[in-house]
Amino acid sequence: MKRLALASLLLVSPIARGQTVVPAPVRFLPEPGGFTLGPDTRILAAGAARPLGEALAGYLRPATGLPLPVEPAGAGPDALRLRLEPEAADGDEGYRLRIGPEGADLRAREPAGLFHGLQTLRQLLPCQIFRSAKVAGTAWTLPAATIEDRPRFPWRGSLLDVGRHFLPVAFLKKHLDLMALHKLNVFHWHLTEDQGWRLQIVRHPRLAEVGGWRPETVLPEFARVERPGQMRFDHTPHGGSYSQDDVREIVQYAADRFITVVPEIDLPGHCTAAIAAYPELGNHPDRQLQVGTRWGVFETVLNPEDATLAFFQDVLDEVLGLFPSPFIHLGGDECPKAEWAHSDRALARMLQCGLVPPGTTLADLQGYRDGAGRPAEHPALARLQAWFLGRMEAALEARGRRLIGWDEILEGGLAPAAAVMAWRGPEQGAAAARAGHDVVMAPQGQTYFSQYETEGPEPLGAGGLLTLEAVYGFDPVPAGLTPAESRHILGAQGQLWTEFVAGPERAEHQLWPRLAALAEVLWAPAGARDFRAFQARLGSHLMRLEALDVAFHPQ
Numbered sequence: 001m002k003r004l005a006l007a008s009l010l011l012v013s014p015i016a017r018g019q020t021v022v023p024a025p026v027r028f029l030p031e032p033g034g035f036t037l038g039p040d041t042r043i044l045a046a047g048a049a050r051p052l053g054e055a056l057a058g059y060l061r062p063a064t065g066l067p068l069p070v071e072p073a074g075a076g077p078d079a080l081r082l083r084l085e086p087e088a089a090d091g092d093e094g095y096r097l098r099i100g101p102e103g104a105d106l107r108a109r110e111p112a113g114l115f116h117g118l119q120t121l122r123q124l125l126p127c128q129i130f131r132s133a134k135v136a137g138t139a140w141t142l143p144a145a146t147i148e149d150r151p152r153f154p155w156r157g158s159l160l161d162v163g164r165h166f167l168p169v170a171f172l173k174k175h176l177d178l179m180a181l182h183k184l185n186v187f188h189w190h191l192t193e194d195q196g197w198r199l200q201i202v203r204h205p206r207l208a209e210v211g212g213w214r215p216e217t218v219l220p221e222f223a224r225v226e227r228p229g230q231m232r233f234d235h236t237p238h239g240g241s242y243s244q245d246d247v248r249e250i251v252q253y254a255a256d257r258f259i260t261v262v263p264e265i266d267l268p269g270h271c272t273a274a275i276a277a278y279p280e281l282g283n284h285p286d287r288q289l290q291v292g293t294r295w296g297v298f299e300t301v302l303n304p305e306d307a308t309l310a311f312f313q314d315v316l317d318e319v320l321g322l323f324p325s326p327f328i329h330l331g332g333d334e335c336p337k338a339e340w341a342h343s344d345r346a347l348a349r350m351l352q353c354g355l356v357p358p359g360t361t362l363a364d365l366q367g368y369r370d371g372a373g374r375p376a377e378h379p380a381l382a383r384l385q386a387w388f389l390g391r392m393e394a395a396l397e398a399r400g401r402r403l404i405g406w407d408e409i410l411e412g413g414l415a416p417a418a419a420v421m422a423w424r425g426p427e428q429g430a431a432a433a434r435a436g437h438d439v440v441m442a443p444q445g446q447t448y449f450s451q452y453e454t455e456g457p458e459p460l461g462a463g464g465l466l467t468l469e470a471v472y473g474f475d476p477v478p479a480g481l482t483p484a485e486s487r488h489i490l491g492a493q494g495q496l497w498t499e500f501v502a503g504p505e506r507a508e509h510q511l512w513p514r515l516a517a518l519a520e521v522l523w524a525p526a527g528a529r530d531f532r533a534f535q536a537r538l539g540s541h542l543m544r545l546e547a548l549d550v551a552f553h554p555q
Contacts, residue, residue, distance in 0.1 A: 163193025
């Protein structure tokens, strides 16, 4: 069926093809005629625009077979001209593109804007431009048009969870290329989990060597069995980790595409793999855990002692050396408190730090723990988590970085500079914005791509339904916020959790084209989206993804 769609696309006129760009430009004015690339076409780019000229040549040469030399800026016809000008466009990521019979003029204030303009220019050509070898018999015609474009939000992201299932470097690079094509600019790299620690830490090598491997994995059909003894496993070790050289390569690859990599080191919960590697980090140092082999929330949590804080400050030192991102994600979600409630050392820390009412004694806390109530819900335990993360935040702030964490970090108090990633629902994001915190929207009901896309037959997955239309209908700014509060909404991102995603092909099946829909949500002006128009453009866009060998969900 996809091949039939490709055949029909070949009949689309350049002007109609020009209106299939994803995400849609803010302003697209088609004009008569067009410009056809030929053997004498040049790319003119000088100074800081020169690397973007080389990037454009790299995009266009394989399929066209044209030389497309990159030369300093100059006059003359038959050229693609790239220029950086202070007043060329609105914002650092905006651009203006004018295509006429003598060529194309792409202007931007900053290199990021030029880069986004290149993605639009690529999509204005026939979809075969995305092939990696010469395509014969194609007229490489750009439709005449004037385009003015800029993003609505500065944070347009994609999260990949590599903790549950390891994903290879080659796939991460391909994903970054696809993010760039869709003008997404934040890669949230979820690197640590109960089921696997994926980042090499030189000072603490067992994190990756031991924490990076689990002996087996629960079979998908038994993943929701509540009693561990009734589960069934595949008896196959699974794991992997990224060396620091791997990380540097990914970070640079992303930077070359104007994508920021935000690492996540999840604390103080979701740390079973770390505690399996270093039992002294847990609340039962004489107990040897194994890396998690099933899904769900684990009771294990880091102990709140000075040595543990020092250990993770070592980790942060190496993380900051690898990732230049202004934000460092420290998780803070789904952190059970039962181990702290039953640990005299944790209770003593609560007393020492003044997290309980004056006059409270250790015996008082022990009595609460041993009573008929629910000790894991003692309010001081939430304050203990906030204290733990506060210490880590201070370490980040001292190094010029900002903490961002899942919305549970609002519980127990949060420093004003910290940013919140709202996953439990838009209302958590609204509450954070009203409290003055910057917010990235990531609500599970609208942005969790581990859910099923349709009600029809699907590979066994995490459950829930998130249709393409539902993604496209999501508005990252919660209703009821004032203009000042709305300015705290930095943007949003799509999440791919990998409990049921064991490899690259399945990952792409879950991501695309829903991530393309979210990209348009984050780029297009408020109130300017039309799902029917998006669907009409999507048919052509899927042909681009097919040319790029993306295993997208069939539509």
